[in-house]
Amino acid sequence: MEWYNNRFANFSGRATRSEYGAWLLFGILAYICVYYFGILSLSRLAIALNMKFLFFLLFIPLNAVSVRRIRDLGFNGGFVFLNFIPYINLLLIFCLLIIKGEDKKNAYGENPYELKIVAE
Numbered sequence: 598m599e600w601y602n603n604r605f606a607n608f609s610g611r612a613t614r615s616e617y618g619a620w621l622l623f624g625i626l627a628y629i630c631v632y633y634f635g636i637l638s639l640s641r642l643a644i645a646l647n648m649k650f651l652f653f654l655l656f657i658p659l660n661a662v663s664v665r666r667i668r669d670l671g672f673n674g675g676f677v678f679l680n681f682i683p684y685i686n687l688l689l690i691f692c693l694l695i696i697k698g699e700d701k702k703n704a705y706g707e708n709p710y711e712l713k714i715v716a717e
Contacts (some may be wrong), residue, residue, distance in 0.1 A: 604665075605658040608674065608696050610706040612665035617693055620662045668705035669698030 603677045604610075631651050635644030664674035670693075702708060 604661075606661055608661050609665050610665055611669035611698060611703075611709045613669070613709045614666070614694060614697065616709075617662050617666040620659060620689065621694070627651055629657065648683050663693065665705075666693045666698075668703075669709065670696060671699050671703050671705075698707050 604612075628648070628651060630643060635647050637644045638644075660677055660680070663677045663680060667676045668674055676689070679689045697707075698710070700708060700710070
């Protein structure tokens with residue numbers, strides 16, 4: 598899988614549920630690790646600064662994959678702004694993980710679930 602390497606800041610196209618879930622899991626695990634390493638340092642300032650740094654580091658990739666996932670469902674990428682509304686964001690994340698994308702080509706690109714065979 599090459600999605601983690603070259604599409605982390607790409608807002609165009611579509612993303613599969615597994616790609617979205619992998620980025621979401623990576624973000625959650627990164628926050629947990631930074632938090633626990635901050636606890637080991639016994640400094641609240643270190644925890645706060647590391648969390649802010651991680652937020653700025655993951656802001657673009659997580660929003661990019663969210664926009665691509667929303668587009669896979671056939672909706673406008675502007676729905677990503679629902680992530681900034683408390684409780685609505687949890688519903689959006691749940692829906693993006695559960696609902697399968699459109700099976701055909703839509704306005705945002707080809708079906709990412711189709712197997713592409715390339716003749717050499």
